[in-house]
Amino acid sequence: MAQAAVQVDPQGDALLSVQNIEVIYDHVILVLKGVSLSVPERGVVALLGANGAGKTTTLKAISNLLRAERGEVTKGSIHFGGKRIDRQTPHELVQQGVIQVMEGRHCFEHLTVEENLLTGAYTRRDGHKAVMQDLEMVYRYFPRLKERRGSQAGYTSGGEQQMCAIGRALMSRPRMILLDEPSMGLAPQLVASIFETMKRLNEDEGVTFLLAEQNTTVALKYASYGYILESGRVVMDGAADVLSANEDVKEFYLGLSGSGRKSYRDVKHYKRRKRWLA
Amino acid sequence: MNLKHLAIGVVCSLGSIPVVGLLLQQLAEAAPNDIFFGWDFYIEVVVTGLLQGVMYALVALGFVLIFKASAIFNFAQGAMVLFAALAMVGFIEMGLHWTLAFLLAAVVMIIVAILIERVVLRPMVNQEPIILFMATIGIFFVLDGLGQTIWGSNVKALDIGISQTPWFVLQGEFFPGGLRLIPTEVVAAVVGALTVTLLAVLFQYTKVGRALRAVADDHQAALSVGIPLKFIWAIVWSVAGIVGLVAGVMWGTSLGVQFSLSLIALKALPVLILGGFTSIPGAIVGGLIVGVGEQVGEVFIGPLFGGAIQDWFAYMLAMIFLLFRPQGLFGERIIERV
Ligand SMILES: Nc1ncnc2c1ncn2[C@@H]1O[C@H](COP(=O)(O)OP(=O)(O)O)[C@@H](O)[C@H]1O
Numbered sequence: 001m002a003q004a005a006v007q008v009d010p011q012g013d014a015l016l017s018v019q020n021i022e023v024i025y026d027h028v029i030l031v032l033k034g035v036s037l038s039v040p041e042r043g044v045v046a047l048l049g050a051n052g053a054g055k056t057t058t059l060k061a062i063s064n065l066l067r068a069e070r071g072e073v074t075k076g077s078i079h080f081g082g083k084r085i086d087r088q089t090p091h092e093l094v095q096q097g098v099i100q101v102m103e104g105r106h107c108f109e110h111l112t113v114e115e116n117l118l119t120g121a122y123t124r125r126d127g128h129k130a131v132m133q134d135l136e137m138v139y140r141y142f143p144r145l146k147e148r149r150g151s152q153a154g155y156t157s158g159g160e161q162q163m164c165a166i167g168r169a170l171m172s173r174p175r176m177i178l179l180d181e182p183s184m185g186l187a188p189q190l191v192a193s194i195f196e197t198m199k200r201l202n203e204d205e206g207v208t209f210l211l212a213e214q215n216t217t218v219a220l221k222y223a224s225y226g227y228i229l230e231s232g233r234v235v236m237d238g239a240a241d242v243l244s245a246n247e248d249v250k251e252f253y254l255g256l257s258g259s260g261r262k263s264y265r266d267v268k269h270y271k272r273r274k275r276w277l278a
Numbered sequence: 279m280n281l282k283h284l285a286i287g288v289v290c291s292l293g294s295i296p297v298v299g300l301l302l303q304q305l306a307e308a309a310p311n312d313i314f315f316g317w318d319f320y321i322e323v324v325v326t327g328l329l330q331g332v333m334y335a336l337v338a339l340g341f342v343l344i345f346k347a348s349a350i351f352n353f354a355q356g357a358m359v360l361f362a363a364l365a366m367v368g369f370i371e372m373g374l375h376w377t378l379a380f381l382l383a384a385v386v387m388i389i390v391a392i393l394i395e396r397v398v399l400r401p402m403v404n405q406e407p408i409i410l411f412m413a414t415i416g417i418f419f420v421l422d423g424l425g426q427t428i429w430g431s432n433v434k435a436l437d438i439g440i441s442q443t444p445w446f447v448l449q450g451e452f453f454p455g456g457l458r459l460i461p462t463e464v465v466a467a468v469v470g471a472l473t474v475t476l477l478a479v480l481f482q483y484t485k486v487g488r489a490l491r492a493v494a495d496d497h498q499a500a501l502s503v504g505i506p507l508k509f510i511w512a513i514v515w516s517v518a519g520i521v522g523l524v525a526g527v528m529w530g531t532s533l534g535v536q537f538s539l540s541l542i543a544l545k546a547l548p549v550l551i552l553g554g555f556t557s558i559p560g561a562i563v564g565g566l567i568v569g570v571g572e573q574v575g576e577v578f579i580g581p582l583f584g585g586a587i588q589d590w591f592a593y594m595l596a597m598i599f600l601l602f603r604p605q606g607l608f609g610e611r612i613i614e615r616v
């Protein structure tokens with residue numbers, strides 16, 4: 001009997017569930033070839049894979065920023081909180097609590113840090129006071145932003161911009177943040193601090209995270225579950241500690257292996273083999 | 279909008295006025311038969327130029343707003359000016375007071391903006407800039423034809439109760455006969471300045487204004503935080519339409535409402551090249567420079583060329599700018615010019 005229940009809805013308790021989606025850009029470029037994943041409420045799930053594997057495309061399919069890039073989900077479905085969301089606009093999605101922090105931060109350069117944060121509250125209808133309370137909450141998590149609140153975002157450092165982009169997303173009162181490559185271009189110390197904050201936001205504010213990262217080591221340290229993408233397919237998934245212990249993952253994504261670092265050619269070869277296998 | 283840049287621009291432009299005056303004085307001494315120079319006369323010409331310049335700035339502002347928010351070079355801006363002015367004259371001819379006619383014309387421009395967003399921009403979202411530019415050429419002809427079909431193509435007078443007889447102010451030692459001002463031009467300048475100030479305040483301090491600037495900065499990021507681009511575009515085109523209406527009324531009262539209003543856009547082009555396509559202060563300062571440059575050039579240098587340099591002076595200025603500072607005075611980056 002228990003088994004039957006599982007079969008009816010294998011991801012019944014998932015906040016986000018992506019089922020077998022296919023994404024095509026410009027009507028011809030097939031980029032995602034059947035990706036499925038699920039993220040539990042209050043979870044931190046990592047989406048791993050090399051450059052060009054399709055991580056960003058997956059996140060954009062969920063937040064529906066795809067349409068603005070002439071991309072389209074042509075197969076499969078996406079559910080959030082039990083509701084189908086793949087036909088909704090980003091505006092509606094943000095209102096329902098799904099927001100993306102884009103790769104490369106994308107702060108509004110000519111707006112001040114504080115103005116950037118306030119744009120995150122654009123979709124809210126719960127009044128000035130509530131917004132101001134959340135602004136203080138963001139400043140508690142990122143004290144550095146409070147110091148720089150009056151600076152134009154374009155003149156702040158990469159780390160500050162990453163904080164600003166995350167803070168801006170928080171201002172929408174999200175249930176779930178789709179965080180794309182937060183570690184990109186940042187010094188290791190800063191990366192650790194950003195991920196620590198993410199963890200606190202997850203634990204204290206109950207925000208769910210789906211995290212796309214090339215930095216597998218850090219991502220698996222903070223996530224509880226991971227999916228590995230290659231050429232638009234999920235080639236492996238599992239609990240973070242299981243993935244970290246996996247020989248293939250160690251070899252090709254963590255750069256640890258008995259026989260030393262693999263050359264780029266070997267990686268290519270591995271990818272090719274995987275593609276044939278998949 | 280960057281007030282510091284605006285201040286620097288205004289100070290530099292004002293500073294260049296006496297310098298140009300001195301040069302012209304030298305020139306007049308060198309060629310006494312062709313050129314007459316007197317400081318009081320010079321100031322009068324400069325003031326006339328400044329007043330004209332405010333109107334150029336208004337037209338250019340419409341371009342900049344749309345270009346910033348949607349990266350579209352709106353060829354139809356001039357047609358919007360004409361259409362708005364025609365609508366207003368139409369309402370006045372129906373017997374309405376001009377203030378009411380103005381408000382109704384503003385409503386018409388908002389409807390036009392929403393239609394443009396629905397019918398033209400929405401289906402073409404994500405197309406190449408050149409395609410969107412072509413679409414605005416289409417809008418130009420539709421508005422132009424529609425305007426003339428509804429309201430006819432003859433020249434119409436637009437009277438909003440401003441007298442046409444010149445004022446003479448500051449009578450005294452420096453201006454023996456007084457400084458001669460045309461009331462319509464003064465009113466236009468004041469209204470233009472108020473419009474620009476109002477826009478600046480709306481942009482700076484309101485939620486929608488902030489969203490507009492966000493879209494102008496990075497429309498993908500704006501989309502990602504849930505700012506609906508379509509709504510913002512409708513707003514921007516409405517604002518551009520209303521700014522066009524203000525410009526149309528001001529030009530219309532002095533020149534009459536006629537087809538040539540839609541060609542004012544051609545004057546805005548050098549203004550934009552001077553000021554930079556993405557800069558509101560640039561549109562203002564550029565407009566003032568072109569206005570003053572044109573007048574001063576026409577009156578003092580024109581005789582050397584046998585007159586009528588007003589028509590090409592602005593373009594020459596723009597060409598010099600293209601050679602030395604293609605992004606314009608305040609432009610943020612070099613854009614594809616079409
Ligand atoms: N707008 C687009 N149009 C066409 N192809 C795209 C577009 N965006 C991404 N791609 C292609 O999709 C593939 C996956 O890209 P992406 O999702 O950005 O990968 P990742 O984030 O894992 O680096 C790449 O091969 C890329 O070239």
Ligand SMILES: [Mg+2]
Nearest residue numbers: 055056103181
């Ligand atoms: Mg990516």
